[in-house]
Amino acid sequence: xxxxxxxxxxxxxRGDKAALAGSLAVLFFIVLCLGGALIVPYSAATMxxxxxxxxxxxxxxxxxxxxxxxxxxxxxxxxxxxxSLVIGLTSxxxxxxxxxxxxxxxxxxxxxxxxxxIMRLMDVLLAMPRILLGIIxxxxxxxxxxxxxxxxxxxxxxxxxxxxxxxxxALRSAVFVEASRAIGNYDRVTLIKHILPNILSPLIVQFTxxxxxxxxxxxxxxxxxxxxxxxxxxxGLMIAQARVHLFSNPQLVLIPGLCLLFVTLGFNxxxxxxRDAIDPSLGRVSRSIRSAGVVTxx
Amino acid sequence: xxxxxVLLIAAALMGSAGAAKSEAEEVRIAGxxxxxxxxxxLEVTSLSVAMHIYDTLVDFGxxxxxxxxxxxxxxxxxxxxxxxxxxxxxxxxxFSDGSPFNADSVKFTLERILDPKTAxxxxxxxxxxxxxxxxxxxxxxxxxxKPYAPLLENLATYxxxxxxRSATSKYSVLEYGMKPVGTGPYMLESYxxxxxxxxxxxxxxxxxxxxxxxISYTPVPEVSARVIMLQTGEVDIATGLSPESLPPxxxxxxxxxxxxxxxxxxxxxxxxxxxxxxxxxxxRQAMMYAVDREAIVKxxxxxxxxxxxxxxSPGVQAFADFGGYEYNPEKAKxxxxxxxxxxxxxxxxxxxxxxxxxxxxVSEAVQGYLAQVGINVELKMSExxxxxxxxxxxxxxxxxxxxxxxxxxxxxRIQRIWGxxxxxxxxxxxxxxxxxxxxxxxxxxxxASQNFSLEERNKLYAQAxxxxxxxxxxxxxxGQSQLVxxxxxxxxxxxxxxxxxxxxxxxxx
Numbered sequence: 167x168x169x170x171x172x173x174x175x176x177x178x179x180r181g182d183k184a185a186l187a188g189s190l191a192v193l194f195f196i197v198l199c200l201g202g203a204l205i206v207p208y209s210a211a212t213m214x215x216x217x218x219x220x221x222x223x224x225x226x227x228x229x230x231x232x233x234x235x236x237x238x239x240x241x242x243x244x245x246x247x248x249x250s251l252v253i254g255l256t257s258x259x260x261x262x263x264x265x266x267x268x269x270x271x272x273x274x275x276x277x278x279x280x281x282x283x284i285m286r287l288m289d290v291l292l293a294m295p296r297i298l299l300g301i302i303x304x305x306x307x308x309x310x311x312x313x314x315x316x317x318x319x320x321x322x323x324x325x326x327x328x329x330x331x332x333x334x335x336a337l338r339s340a341v342f343v344e345a346s347r348a349i350g351n352y353d354r355v356t357l358i359k360h361i362l363p364n365i366l367s368p369l370i371v372q373f374t375x376x377x378x379x380x381x382x383x384x385x386x387x388x389x390x391x392x393x394x395x396x397x398x399x400x401x402g403l404m405i406a407q408a409r410v411h412l413f414s415n416p417q418l419v420l421i422p423g424l425c426l427l428f429v430t431l432g433f434n435x436x437x438x439x440x441r442d443a444i445d446p447s448l449g450r451v452s453r454s455i456r457s458a459g460v461v462t463x464x
Numbered sequence: 465x466x467x468x469x470v471l472l473i474a475a476a477l478m479g480s481a482g483a484a485k486s487e488a489e490e491v492r493i494a495g496x497x498x499x500x501x502x503x504x505x506l507e508v509t510s511l512s513v514a515m516h517i518y519d520t521l522v523d524f525g526x527x528x529x530x531x532x533x534x535x536x537x538x539x540x541x542x543x544x545x546x547x548x549x550x551x552x553x554x555x556x557x558x559f560s561d562g563s564p565f566n567a568d569s570v571k572f573t574l575e576r577i578l579d580p581k582t583a584x585x586x587x588x589x590x591x592x593x594x595x596x597x598x599x600x601x602x603x604x605x606x607x608x609x610k611p612y613a614p615l616l617e618n619l620a621t622y623x624x625x626x627x628x629r630s631a632t633s634k635y636s637v638l639e640y641g642m643k644p645v646g647t648g649p650y651m652l653e654s655y656x657x658x659x660x661x662x663x664x665x666x667x668x669x670x671x672x673x674x675x676x677x678x679i680s681y682t683p684v685p686e687v688s689a690r691v692i693m694l695q696t697g698e699v700d701i702a703t704g705l706s707p708e709s710l711p712p713x714x715x716x717x718x719x720x721x722x723x724x725x726x727x728x729x730x731x732x733x734x735x736x737x738x739x740x741x742x743x744x745x746x747x748r749q750a751m752m753y754a755v756d757r758e759a760i761v762k763x764x765x766x767x768x769x770x771x772x773x774x775x776x777s778p779g780v781q782a783f784a785d786f787g788g789y790e791y792n793p794e795k796a797k798x799x800x801x802x803x804x805x806x807x808x809x810x811x812x813x814x815x816x817x818x819x820x821x822x823x824x825x826v827s828e829a830v831q832g833y834l835a836q837v838g839i840n841v842e843l844k845m846s847e848x849x850x851x852x853x854x855x856x857x858x859x860x861x862x863x864x865x866x867x868x869x870x871x872x873x874x875x876x877r878i879q880r881i882w883g884x885x886x887x888x889x890x891x892x893x894x895x896x897x898x899x900x901x902x903x904x905x906x907x908x909x910x911x912a913s914q915n916f917s918l919e920e921r922n923k924l925y926a927q928a929x930x931x932x933x934x935x936x937x938x939x940x941x942x943g944q945s946q947l948v949x950x951x952x953x954x955x956x957x958x959x960x961x962x963x964x965x966x967x968x969x970x971x972x973x
Contacts, residue, residue, distance in 0.1 A: 214832035216759040234764065235829055396828050396843050407824070410688060410708050 179439055188435030195429050199247035210241035212397040223417060230421055233404075234411065239421055246399030247425060253315050253393070253400075254381030260319025261380075262326050262373055269330020270357050276335055285331065288324040296321040296383060304392040311394055314387045318380050329372055333365035367444040371437055378433025385426055401426045490678040491954065491970045492660075493701040494690045496818060497848070498683040499661055501641025502652060504625040505577045505584040511622055512964045513681050516663055516674075517560075518625030518646035521551060521570065522616060527961060529781050529872045530918075532616050536565065536626055536647065546611030546916060553602040558668040559628040560651040567604040571596040572629040574606070582637055585895065589618040589876060592913075611914040613921060614875040617781075621873070622964075649674040649968045658683065674968035675956065685818055694719060694949045701957065703965065705947040706821060707766030713949050723768060726946045727872045727961045729777045730820045731938035732813060732830065732864040737887075737899035741809055742863055748936040749789075750799035754837040755830055756791035761942050764825045770943030775882075775932045777943035779961040782874035782925035786933050796837045808838020811863030815843065816851040820868050821944050827866065830941070858891050864939060867897065870962040874925040879909055882932050900937035904928075 179185040218236035221228050230239035268288070272281035291299075296318070303317035337343055338361075346356040385402025387393050394400045396407075401422040408418035499510035504518055522540070525531035537551040557565040574596050577584045592612040597605040608615065618624060631645035644652050649671065650663040663679040682699065684690045691709045694702040695716060705713070705721075713719050734742045741747045761769040770777060773785040800808060815827045824845055831841045844862070846854065855865040871877040884901040885894040893899070905928045912924040946963050956969040 212832070213835065214829045216756065216763040216829060219763045234825055235832070236763075391845075396824070396845070397831055410706065413712060414708055 179436075179443065182439050182442075184435050185439030185443075188432045188439065191428050191432030192436060195247060195425065195432070196251065199244055199251050202244035203248050206238075206241045206244050208245060210238050211245035211399050212237065214397075220415060222415075231417060233408065233418055234415075239418070242399040242404060243401075243421060243425060246401050246404055246422065247429075249311065249394050249398065249400040250381050250384055250388075250402070250426070250429070253311055253318070253384040254377055257315040257318035257380045257384065258322065258373055258377045260315060261322030261376065262369070265323040265326025266330045266362075266369065268323065269327040269332075270334050270361065272327065273331040273334025274338060274353065274357055274361070276331075276338075285327070288327045291321070292324040292328075294321070297386060300383070300387050301390075301392065304387065309392045309395060314384055314393045317387065318383050321383075322376055322380065325376070326369070326372060329368055330365065333368055334361055337361050337364055368441075371441045371444060374433055374440055375437035378430045378437065381433070382426065382430045489676065489972075490680065491676045491701065491957075491967050491972070492680045492682065492699045493703065493965070493967065494682045494684045494693055494699040495702075496683070496685055496687070496690070496704040498657055498685075499655070499681065500657075501638075502644035502655075503637065503641035504622050504627075505582055505586060506637075506641065507585045510661075512966075513661060513663065513679075514625075514644065515622055515648070515964060515966065516650040516679060516968055517644050517648045517652060517666075518622065518627075519648050520620055520622065520625050521553075522620045524617075524620050528779065529617070529961075532620055535620075540616075542916065546613075546914070547608055549606040549608075549615065550599075551604050551606070553604065554670065555602055557647050557670045559631060559645050559647050560666040560668055561628065561631045561645045562668060563628050563630045563645075565626060565628070565647050566601045567598040568601075569626050569628060570604045570606075571598055572632070573624070573627045576627065576632070577624070584623070586623040588879065589621070589623060590615065611916070613913055613916045613918075614873070617873050618876060621876075650679060653678075676967065676970050679967050687818075691949070694951065697951065700951045700954055701965075701967075702949045703946070703959075703963075705949055707768050707947070710766075710947065718952050720950050720952055722948045722950060722959065724946050724948075724959055725770060725777070725779055725961070726870060726944055726963050727777050727780045728820075728868050728870040728944040728946075728963060729772065729775070729940065730823075730826075730866065730868040730942055730944055731772075731940040732815075733867050733898045733938050734864050734936075735862060735898065736937060737858070737893075738863070741803065741805055744803045745935055746799045746803035747805065748939070749934075750796040750803065750837065751834065751839065751939050752789040752936050753792045753799065754796035754839070755833045755939065755941070757789075757940070757942060758791065760826055760829055764822050764829060765942060765945075768945040768947060769821065770945070772940040772943060775929050775938070775940065776874070776877070780872055780874060780877060782922035782929070784926040784929050786930055788933075793833075793837050800837060800839075805838075808840065810840040810842070812842045812844060812861055813864050813866070814851065814855055814860070814862045815845050815866040816848045817845050819848050819851075820866065821942075823866060826941055830939070855897060856893055858887075858893060865897070866941075868944065872960075872962045874922065875909065875912060878905065878925060878928050878932070882928075882937065883909055898937040900932075900935065902931055902935060905931055 179189060215236035218232050219234055221232040223229065223231040225231060228238055230243065232238055233242065268284055272285050275281050299321045300314060300317035303320065304313045307313035343356060343360055346360045384393060388400040388402035389406040393403060404422040405419050411418050497509045499513060502510055502514045502517060504514060519536050521535060521537040522532050523535040525533040536554055536557060538554050540549060540551045542549050553567060559565060574590060574593060576582055577587055577590060578593065592608040592610065593606055594609045595607050599605055626647060628645050632640055635643055642655060649666055649669045651666040653662045653664045655661050659682065661681045665673055665677060684693060687706045687709055690702040691705065691713060693699045710721055713721050734748055736743050757771045761767065761771050773787050776783045800806065813827060815823050827843050831843050834841050854860045869877060869881055871880065880895045882900050882905055883896060884906050885896040888894060908924045908928040912921040915921050946959060948959055950957065953973045954970055956971045958966040
């Protein structure tokens with residue numbers, strides 16, 4: 167993917183109103199949660215102040231009101247969102263790195279029985295419900311940010327491995343790959359310097375789509391009490407704790423719920439648009455991936 | 465299922481046949497905890513349900529546990545030296561399996577709970593008994609090693625419910641819990657740990673038969689689910705409601721909400737057996753000053769609770785109001801500095817999910833208050849069954865754990881929670897989970913046990929309470945109110961201060 171591709175992607179996103187809205191939503195939450203945390207002290211999100219409990223948005227100088235323990239909802243959204251975003255992105259990276267390595271190996275040495283075995287293992291992982299896998303990992307490691315990042319990461323390895331393998335398989339007999347081999351390059355040089363850059367586009371799409379899913383799943387696991395522990399904030403945890411007030415104070419559930427909705431939606435729209443934008447520039451690779459029926463498999 | 469359906473049709477037919485009758489055919493109740501077993505001598509969660517199956521020798525005369533009235537024993541007397549109790553039993557009482565209730569049943573019941581093989585956690589209630597003699601079929605003599613006044617009130621509690629020798633000895637201690645036989649107005653028809661447990665009338669009951677044909681109990685751990693079941697009429701009574709679930713119920717014309725103070729006091733128990741800093745009285749007092757209990761009761765519990773003014777809740781025998789421990793973080797910091805912890809310390813708190821009112825919110829608030837005086841608390845919440853094994857073990861690291869007590873009688877409450885107790889083994893804690901031990905409290909208990917005037921005993925208990933209150937082996941949080949929702953048209957139910965309920969006199973209009 168060269169500079170021309172990047173320009174084309176940016177142009178495509180600017181022309182696509184949905185993509186623009188999606189990227190703005192993602193950007194907004196990243197700035198709010200990562201930047202806001204520099205301004206709003208952590209204690210505002212965690213320290214109870216019972217004299218301020220259950221304020222409605224706008225009441226007594228609060229923007230989003232307070233929760234049942236009098237903690238500012240905006241501060242909790244910011245710090246909770248930071249947790250959600252960091253867990254989501256970390257787990258996407260934790261899934262992508264081993265997934266890509268496994269995929270490259272399995273695609274390049276596709277005749278090797280080891281790569282067949284690895285891919286069957288990936289199929290087994292793929293067949294496992296992600297939430298169940300998450301619960302197993304958390305049971306072993308104990309609840310917390312790192313365990314759920316790892317849990318979600320592990321569960322995303324197969325999708326990255328399959329996409330990488332399919333793309334690598336398609337490029338393996340390409341002329342530039344044969345040339346690299348012919349001049350006596352090591353396999354790892356061929357893989358990293360020549361194949362990897364050429365299959366990055368579908369991986370970026372997958373990564374974007376996956377980040378949204380990972381944030382959603384992180385909140386799901388936190389909702390079950392497997393993620394960050396009180397008094398820490400996390401959007402899923404906030405929803406879980408406020409659900410008893412669903413009828414009396416629905417905003418306590420709605421605010422983190424809507425944040426989660428917009429972030430996930432944003433990532434998904436951006437991912438979809440990226441895929442559309444990248445498609446024509448991929449030529450042969452993209453079509454072969456399509457015919458392998460992998461890219462759209464979610 | 466089929467059987468239940470047939471019964472339902474039968475009940476419906478009977479209902480239409482006797483339309484003039486205003487008796488309830490069935491009363492269905494939902495509560496938060498699962499029922500485990502119906503052996504009264506073991507620690508069970510099914511207390512309220514099992515109370516319908518059993519009777520005790522004597523009973524409490526009022527809801528304040530202030531007087532003792534006859535039940536299976538018509539009358540009783542105590543010898544001059546206070547060592548021998550003679551109970552004169554009612555005649556013609558039968559167990560639900562048809563076997564007669566007599567002096568031998570009393571002897572059997574007491575010897576069973578005293579037998580170490582039964583491993584009853586409530587053995588200490590009657591541990592002073594040296595022998596039980598059958599004088600004739602309806603007279604039984606109980607001899608104690610030394611004068612022991614609390615025996616009578618202990619015999620009135622459910623743990624000393626009368627058992628049938630023939631029905632009980634057929635099974636092992638574990639099996640019997642599922643095959644209960646008692647002299648009470650109802651008997652167990654079916655048991656389902658996660659579904660409906662059904663009681664039907666005991667045909668051999670000696671007294672006036674209960675009004676409902678059937679009493680059913682369903683465990684529903686989620687409060688919101690219980691509320692919905694009550695609103696849709698799936699159950700007639702829902703217990704253990706939470707403050708935020710009340711507004712929709714109060715607005716519902718078909719439902720009546722009952723709010724009553726209870727004897728349940730919820731607190732964080734300090735791990736004094738672990739040594740510093742928990743064995744330091746100043747530290748424990750500092751924590752009492754650091755937490756604003758008034759704000760917790762007012763804001764988190766919505767006012768449905770009592771701010772502790774002593775280690776007992778109002779409604780417990782010998783309740784005394786000492787006051788003090790007002791919210792004062794400055795004083796807390798001073799006390800911590802005096803104790804040698806000017807910068808506070810870090811600790812772990814365990815708390816159960818869904819057992820006590822708003823346990824998570826209260827724990828988080830306590831965490832916040834303690835952080836303000838420099839004590840950093842890591843909070844670990846778990847579901848009740850997991851939690852029980854955790855807090856009873858010394859191997860799980862923590863500085864305090866949340867527990868509530870609803871024991872309504874003073875002697876047993878002090879003896880069980882604050883009386884000096886040895887560890888059963890090195891990894892397990894006795895009921896006194898703080899391992900608090902004060903010779904003065906033990907002395908007052910022993911003095912009270914030999915005094916047969918309840919009024920004088922209550923004064924001794926109040927002295928013991930005062931010592932405990934100052935020693936602060938617990939971080940007392942709140943006295944919990946009991947909130948119950950009942951569908952309109954039902955009456956005759958009884959909700960006791962210790963959160964037990966009786967439904968055998970329920971009438972439906």
